Amino acid sequence: MLALDFVNTLTAEEDRLPQWLAEQGLPWSEAVLELRGHVEAAVLAARDGDEPDLAPVNAALRGAPAYEVLSWSGSVVRTQERQGDEVSRALAVLAGAAADLLTSPAVLKVKTCEGPGCRLLFVPAHPRRRWCDPATCGNRVRVARYYQRHKD
Numbered sequence: 001m002l003a004l005d006f007v008n009t010l011t012a013e014e015d016r017l018p019q020w021l022a023e024q025g026l027p028w029s030e031a032v033l034e035l036r037g038h039v040e041a042a043v044l045a046a047r048d049g050d051e052p053d054l055a056p057v058n059a060a061l062r063g064a065p066a067y068e069v070l071s072w073s074g075s076v077v078r079t080q081e082r083q084g085d086e087v088s089r090a091l092a093v094l095a096g097a098a099a100d101l102l103t104s105p106a107v108l109k110v111k112t113c114e115g116p117g118c119r120l121l122f123v124p125a126h127p128r129r130r131w132c133d134p135a136t137c138g139n140r141v142r143v144a145r146y147y148q149r150h151k152d
């Protein structure tokens, strides 16, 4: 999910935002960094049934409105493009991804990983899943429990 990937670029250890944006072909900017914080806050509020602050997300959407373009490629193809400069378009794409999540029933299922020191958000494939990644955070918890149990 693009919105969660965006939010999850800030891990407990590092900020992967510049790298992630480059992978997405999007430019880094201070505004993108700020939008990430707003998206995270909005997702957590919506998950908890509280009214999110939607103004920053709306502003990003408004900054580069989408329009449709028809072109010919053996048949008529409809694509979507956006107005605005590169940064405004990046903000609008990320805000659009946030809008997809915020308006989806999946937002109610978003969980914060219970792994020690982990802050990643995820939508569990299984309702009882507690870790962003059972192979890393889940394993870390199991190992810690094992040592706890075998300490005495």
Ligand SMILES: [Zn+2]
Binding pocket: 113, 114, 115, 118, 119, 120, 131, 132, 133, 137
């Ligand atoms: Zn985790």
